[in-house]
Amino acid sequence: MAxxxxxxxxxxxxxxxxxxxxxxxFRWGTAAFAAGTILILAAMAIQMTRASAxxxxxxxxxxxxxxxxxxxxxxxxxxxxxxxTLVSSFVALLIAVPVSLGVAILLSELAPGWLLQPASFLxxxxxxxPSVIYxxxxxxVLTPWLRESVQPPLQKAFGFxxxxxxxxxxxxxxxxGMILAIMILPTISSVTRExxxxxxxxxxxxxxxxxxxxxxxxxxxxxxxxxSGIVGAIILGLGRALGETMAVTMVIGNRxxxxxxxxxxxxxxxxxxxxxxxxxxxxxxxxxxxQIGLLLFAVTVLxxxxxxxxxxxxxxxxxx
Amino acid sequence: xxxxxxxxxxxxxxxxxxxxxxxxxxxxxxxxxxxxLLTYVVKQGVGGLSWSFFTELPKPVGETGGGMANALTGSAxxxxxxxxxxxxxxxxxxxYLAEYGKNRFGxxxxxxxxxxxxxxxxxxxxxVYTLIVLSMKRFSALAGGVALGILMLxxxxxxxxxxxxxxxxxxxxxALALGVPRWRATLRVVLRTALPGIATGLMLAVARAAxxxxxxxxxxxxxxxxxxxxxxxxxxxxxxxxxxAVSPYDDWHRQAWAAALVLVAAVLVLNVAARLVVYxxxxx
Numbered sequence: 001m002a003x004x005x006x007x008x009x010x011x012x013x014x015x016x017x018x019x020x021x022x023x024x025x026f027r028w029g030t031a032a033f034a035a036g037t038i039l040i041l042a043a044m045a046i047q048m049t050r051a052s053a054x055x056x057x058x059x060x061x062x063x064x065x066x067x068x069x070x071x072x073x074x075x076x077x078x079x080x081x082x083x084x085t086l087v088s089s090f091v092a093l094l095i096a097v098p099v100s101l102g103v104a105i106l107l108s109e110l111a112p113g114w115l116l117q118p119a120s121f122l123x124x125x126x127x128x129x130p131s132v133i134y135x136x137x138x139x140x141v142l143t144p145w146l147r148e149s150v151q152p153p154l155q156k157a158f159g160f161x162x163x164x165x166x167x168x169x170x171x172x173x174x175x176x177g178m179i180l181a182i183m184i185l186p187t188i189s190s191v192t193r194e195x196x197x198x199x200x201x202x203x204x205x206x207x208x209x210x211x212x213x214x215x216x217x218x219x220x221x222x223x224x225x226x227x228s229g230i231v232g233a234i235i236l237g238l239g240r241a242l243g244e245t246m247a248v249t250m251v252i253g254n255r256x257x258x259x260x261x262x263x264x265x266x267x268x269x270x271x272x273x274x275x276x277x278x279x280x281x282x283x284x285x286x287x288x289x290x291q292i293g294l295l296l297f298a299v300t301v302l303x304x305x306x307x308x309x310x311x312x313x314x315x316x317x318x319x320x
Numbered sequence: 321x322x323x324x325x326x327x328x329x330x331x332x333x334x335x336x337x338x339x340x341x342x343x344x345x346x347x348x349x350x351x352x353x354x355x356x357l358l359t360y361v362v363k364q365g366v367g368g369l370s371w372s373f374f375t376e377l378p379k380p381v382g383e384t385g386g387g388m389a390n391a392l393t394g395s396a397x398x399x400x401x402x403x404x405x406x407x408x409x410x411x412x413x414x415x416y417l418a419e420y421g422k423n424r425f426g427x428x429x430x431x432x433x434x435x436x437x438x439x440x441x442x443x444x445x446x447x448v449y450t451l452i453v454l455s456m457k458r459f460s461a462l463a464g465g466v467a468l469g470i471l472m473l474x475x476x477x478x479x480x481x482x483x484x485x486x487x488x489x490x491x492x493x494x495a496l497a498l499g500v501p502r503w504r505a506t507l508r509v510v511l512r513t514a515l516p517g518i519a520t521g522l523m524l525a526v527a528r529a530a531x532x533x534x535x536x537x538x539x540x541x542x543x544x545x546x547x548x549x550x551x552x553x554x555x556x557x558x559x560x561x562x563x564x565a566v567s568p569y570d571d572w573h574r575q576a577w578a579a580a581l582v583l584v585a586a587v588l589v590l591n592v593a594a595r596l597v598v599y600x601x602x603x604x
């Protein structure tokens with residue numbers, strides 16, 4: 001960084017003192033705005049805890065273990081939503097992790113130069129399409145396709161497994177998981193690429209000089225070095241999947257049931273907030289929904305902290 | 321090398337080819353949904369586009385026709401509000417991080433910005449609801465704009481920081497050597513140099529905000545009529561797409577696709593424009 005002008009010595013002229021003042025104001029002014037980010041995060045935590053205080057007091061731990069969600073009798077238990085969120089995100093990771101690792105390896109290690117620009121643009125575009133458009137596509141394209149061409153054959157072949165039982169509606173856990181997979185794929189692959197870029201190229205050259213094939217180079221030199229960062233990338237993807245709202249709400253079927261079948265409709269934490277928040281009439285109802293929001297907030301913040309630390313570590317090591 | 325020394329060369333070559341092939345296959349798997357989505361949006365959307373789509377209000381349930389004029393202007397107003405909230409804060413915070421932020425406080429801010437960018441948009445909606453909607457006692461465009469602004473903030477902050485860092489120190493030194501105070505050097509020389517790049521980041525942030533739906537559901541809510549007042553509920557394109565897509569009416573589905581086409585086109589244009597700005601700079 002340049003020599004800072006606000007460190008003008010005490011023997012400076014009158015003009016320099018004025019300069020000093022302007023610089024000081026500028027520095028503290030911008031610092032105040034920078035602090036805004038921290039304040040917003042803190043305010044979110046406080047505000048949402050306050051909003052869910054009533055429900056926290058009323059239900060305690062029972063909130064996350066009860067399956068009853070009955071606004072008429074003012075009973076709220078979030079287990080079906082927590083289950084739906086966890087399982088749909090897990091399905092999403094199952095699909096998205098291999099795909100996005102493949103994409104990241106292709107783009108950072110294997111692809112020829114001319115392919116790089118257009119290919120990474122396509123992947124970035126995947127991240128740029130708004131959630132609600134994925135939902136629209138899910139409702140009118142993905143779910144009919146699942147209902148007619150994917151789920152019946154799956155049932156015929158693997159119908160003895162609990163995951164593929166029941167009537168194939170299209171709408172349900174499978175559609176939710178798939179659409180989430182598509183949406184978190186760019187997150188995982190772009191962070192993974194970033195981490196792989198931090199791997200020193202001398203390592204690659206060493207592997208190649210020892211006679212490794214391209215794939216052996218990736219497996220023995222790049223992946224071990226980037227491992228913790230890749231775990232970070234996957235956790236970031238998980239965080240995104242847990243909180244994703246619109247597309248999932250539109251295809252998952254929105255029924256608060258716990259079923260092992262991927263064909264069955266389900267409900268997620270984010271979806272129940274989206275669907276019921278504006279209609280929540282009672283104070284306790286609103287408080288219970290806020291508590292789901294608080295849970296979601298706490299979990300995603302935690303995941304993000306862990307993931308960022310992992311990714312930062314790889315980059316710090318690489319920078320040294 | 322983990323491979324045992326005696327492993328035949330041919331087998332290693334085959335593994336290599338298969339692994340590369342798998343990576344290509346994964347890429348194809350990733351891109352197929354995108355292409356399918358884009359073709360459907362264009363194919364279904366073009367049919368719904370008409371003059372009235374851009375100029376008329378939504379018709380009551382059951383009547384065909386009408387348009388989304390209010391949602392289009394509503395989206396523009398909401399994104400404008402979001403920019404008014406998110407950009408000054410984000411840019412100034414970014415300037416701090418780049419120019420003075422090599423300390424604990426700077427690291428904390430950077431970390432919080434990264435974490436904030438991972439917070440689900442729906443919880444931002446809940447937050448703004450408890451903060452603004454409850455105290456105003458009604459849904460308002462203002463609340464929607466604030467929610468979108470908070471979502472933009474991390475992107476704007478980090479892009480601004482990164483691009484200001486790219487400005488060569490020699491420029492700063494030259495300005496300071498001429499006796500320019502540091503704050504003016506930062507604003508007039510450094511920031512101006514970084515501006516095209518920052519504009520790129522802003523375009524991407526705007527594109528993201530324009531498509532956000534979840535935080536608007538219970539902040540700006542929706543509105544069937546014209547409204548430009550910031551303390552009233554306001555319609556927006558994404559919320560309208562959601563409402564129409566889950567409705568049982570064919571005509572609404574048609575309009576949802578048309579609106580999707582408009583939204584995707586806007587997002588696409590912003591993304592391509594951002595790319596061109598970056599490309600133009602690196603090519604020079």
